Amino acid sequence: MLSIDLAGWLPMVSLDAQDRCLIDAYQRGLPICERPYAAMAERLGVSEEEVVERLQRLQSLEVLSRVGPVFDHARAGASLLGAVAVPPEQRDAAAAVINRCPGVNHNYAREHRYNLWFVMTAADEAQLEARLDALEAELGEPLLRLPMLEGFHIDLGFPIPWAELEGA
Amino acid sequence: MSREAHDPIPCTDAERRLRALLERGLPITARPWQRLAEQCGMCEAEVMACVQRWQQAGLIKRLGLVVKHHTLGIRANAMVVWDVPDDAVGELGRRLAGEAAVTLCYRRPRRLPDWPYNLFCMIHGTRRDRVLASLDEIVERQALQAIPHRVLFSLKAYKQRGGRYTREDDAHDSRACHPA
Numbered sequence: 001m002l003s004i005d006l007a008g009w010l011p012m013v014s015l016d017a018q019d020r021c022l023i024d025a026y027q028r029g030l031p032i033c034e035r036p037y038a039a040m041a042e043r044l045g046v047s048e049e050e051v052v053e054r055l056q057r058l059q060s061l062e063v064l065s066r067v068g069p070v071f072d073h074a075r076a077g078a079s080l081l082g083a084v085a086v087p088p089e090q091r092d093a094a095a096a097v098i099n100r101c102p103g104v105n106h107n108y109a110r111e112h113r114y115n116l117w118f119v120m121t122a123a124d125e126a127q128l129e130a131r132l133d134a135l136e137a138e139l140g141e142p143l144l145r146l147p148m149l150e151g152f153h154i155d156l157g158f159p160i161p162w163a164e165l166e167g168a
Numbered sequence: 169m170s171r172e173a174h175d176p177i178p179c180t181d182a183e184r185r186l187r188a189l190l191e192r193g194l195p196i197t198a199r200p201w202q203r204l205a206e207q208c209g210m211c212e213a214e215v216m217a218c219v220q221r222w223q224q225a226g227l228i229k230r231l232g233l234v235v236k237h238h239t240l241g242i243r244a245n246a247m248v249v250w251d252v253p254d255d256a257v258g259e260l261g262r263r264l265a266g267e268a269a270v271t272l273c274y275r276r277p278r279r280l281p282d283w284p285y286n287l288f289c290m291i292h293g294t295r296r297d298r299v300l301a302s303l304d305e306i307v308e309r310q311a312l313q314a315i316p317h318r319v320l321f322s323l324k325a326y327k328q329r330g331g332r333y334t335r336e337d338d339a340h341d342s343r344a345c346h347p348a
Contacts, residue, residue, distance in 0.1 A: 055196045
């Protein structure tokens with residue numbers, strides 16, 4: 001059993017071997033057929049209901065963000081990595097402003113003078129620029145605007161290091 | 169320097185609604201494609217054909233379980249930024265992309281004088297010391313000692329979800345019609 005600490009405040013939950021098999025087998029290649037969870041279940045040797053229940057549980061535990069497609073952001077629309085330098089004591093408040101901004105899907109504090117880093121998406125460049133301009137005005141600090149120019153490797157579907165997690 | 173350009177993928181209104189729904193995830197129910205079909209005004213077979221077409225066109229890169237690494241304990245997330253001569257950045261980017269520990273790698277513009285770094289890569293791991301050890305190995309193996317770099321570990325995740333590119337209301341109004 002692997003116990004995980006959800007953000008330090010939810011009760012510990014356990015991922016059993018079946019949960020791990022499900023994640024290992026289907027970070028990619030989810031079948032496109034009328035009953036995909038039945039097809040997955042058949043391959044894993046369990047019932048469709050069990051796959052559905054496990055997926056629902058893993059999602060409610062925030063082990064899974066979602067079941068679904070990951071879109072190629074260069075083809076899907078406009079996106080950009082932004083950063084801003086704010087005084088440390090204002091970081092949480094500035095992060096809340098960024099989180100409220102439409103199109104923001106990632107927002108992290110990082111160890112640098114530029115201490116807030118976020119990814120913003122939009123339907124097109126014009127909408128993206130308008131959102132960034134509005135955010136910059138609200139924050140009162142200049143934004144570092146870093147569009148992706150070339151992607152060499154973009155895939156977060158890497159194998160989960162279960163053994164390392166148990167020993168961590 | 170120009171951004172990567174792709175031909176826009178033609179979308180009908182129903183397909184745009186499907187895309188907006190898919191950005192929020194596939195329903196976890198016995199007939200998920202049927203459920204999506206009902207919501208966007210298509211039939212199940214059309215939805216499945218459309219998703220297959222988007223996969224073939226490269227609009228969908230991956231279809232499967234999207235893991236929240238942080239919840240699992242993969243919390244040492246290092247953004248490593250490099251200041252690489254412009255004529256070497258493509259080649260180095262491809263080399264770094266081939267490193268097993270590198271989960272993302274891309275080129276972005278410098279913003280001088282504040283930001284001299286033009287190559288970004290991510291290393292995700294369970295512990296900071298292990299991530300730094302992986303980075304040391306990469307520097308050694310790829311002979312990058314002369315390339316200035318910085319490591320920006322994440323301190324806190326304020327938000328982490330999938331990208332949403334469709335107009336905000338496409339997902340909610342099944343009759344919505346928005347010109348591109």
